[in-house]
Amino acid sequence: MNIEEKQKEIKALVTARLATIPSDAILSVGSHGEFTRDQILTEVENETEIGKKMIEMHIRYLQKLKEGIFYANTTHH
Amino acid sequence: MLTLLITRPLYEHTTHYLAHWSKKIIDFAKAKGHQVIDVKEKRVNRKTFESMLRKMNPALVLLNGHGEAEMVYGQNNEPILIAGENEDLLADRTVYALSCKSTQIVGRKSIENGAKTYIGYKEDYVFYWHSQYAAKPLDDPRARLFLEPSNLISLSLLKGHTAQEACEKSKEAILRNIQYLTATNSPDQFMIPDLLWNMENLECLGEQNSRVTSY
Numbered sequence: 001m002n003i004e005e006k007q008k009e010i011k012a013l014v015t016a017r018l019a020t021i022p023s024d025a026i027l028s029v030g031s032h033g034e035f036t037r038d039q040i041l042t043e044v045e046n047e048t049e050i051g052k053k054m055i056e057m058h059i060r061y062l063q064k065l066k067e068g069i070f071y072a073n074t075t076h077h
Numbered sequence: 078m079l080t081l082l083i084t085r086p087l088y089e090h091t092t093h094y095l096a097h098w099s100k101k102i103i104d105f106a107k108a109k110g111h112q113v114i115d116v117k118e119k120r121v122n123r124k125t126f127e128s129m130l131r132k133m134n135p136a137l138v139l140l141n142g143h144g145e146a147e148m149v150y151g152q153n154n155e156p157i158l159i160a161g162e163n164e165d166l167l168a169d170r171t172v173y174a175l176s177c178k179s180t181q182i183v184g185r186k187s188i189e190n191g192a193k194t195y196i197g198y199k200e201d202y203v204f205y206w207h208s209q210y211a212a213k214p215l216d217d218p219r220a221r222l223f224l225e226p227s228n229l230i231s232l233s234l235l236k237g238h239t240a241q242e243a244c245e246k247s248k249e250a251i252l253r254n255i256q257y258l259t260a261t262n263s264p265d266q267f268m269i270p271d272l273l274w275n276m277e278n279l280e281c282l283g284e285q286n287s288r289v290t291s292y
Contacts, residue, residue, distance in 0.1 A: 025208070027204075027271070028204050030144070031144070031177060
């Protein structure tokens with residue numbers, strides 16, 4: 001898999017995860033404003049600054065998930 | 078008794094949430110007998126901010142509001158703390174900025190210019206809120222998972238913990254919230270990447286072992 005294909009796969013994965021956000025949830029992203037699920041999905045689709053941030057956020061999460069810290073005791077890693 | 082200055086701009090949903098949640102800190106500080114300078118809404122402008130720092134000499138400064146690398150904003154996005162212009166007014170003080178990206182530049186400049194400690198975020202601070210709770214932000218179960226750990230920084234400082242301890246307590250609280258969402262298989266698990274984001278971007282600059290003391 002080349003880099004482009006991998007990025008496409010990551011984007012699809014993040015999009016699938018974001019699609020589970022309920023419609024009554026609003027995300028405040030500092031001075032960038034407030035975003036509903038559909039607005040977040042649009043940002044990701046258009047690969048805007050916010051969209052890229054969302055992807056980065058989810059990649060970090062998946063990395064941490066792999067490390068298993070969310071299931072450990074409450075000691076911070 | 079110590080003196081703390083808190084800024085609470087209020088002009089849209091994000092600042093509405095921050096202003097209400099930071100009221101808990103004010104209540105705690107007053108109950109402990111501390112002097113609170115509550116600069117809110119249209120009074121959160123540069124002139125008043127600078128004047129209060131000079132006149133009241135607060136040991137602890139709590140900033141709520143939007144921000145970016147070089148500045149922190151007040152009411153209606155008026156810059157109140159600007160790198161290279163007025164960060165020297167934070168000399169000898171402990172600062173917590175619930176604001177985006179401010180540790181990148183203005184936080185570091187504040188330390189260079191004598192601030193004891195500057196706690197803040199190196200990236201955007203994000204939080205989810207529930208559209209049905211917009212009128213009652215303190216009852217919002219989603220916002221609570223973000224803003225309680227944030228409040229813990231100020232409360233820990235007021236309880237006499239060091240700056241580093243305050244940050245660690247906040248990070249531990251975020252992690253506990255993440256583990257709670259996971260363990261209960263909560264429908265709100267979608268917020269975990271955002272909680273993690275704030276946890277990883279929280280920074281404590283300056284004297285890690287400093288405590289807030291009255292002058």
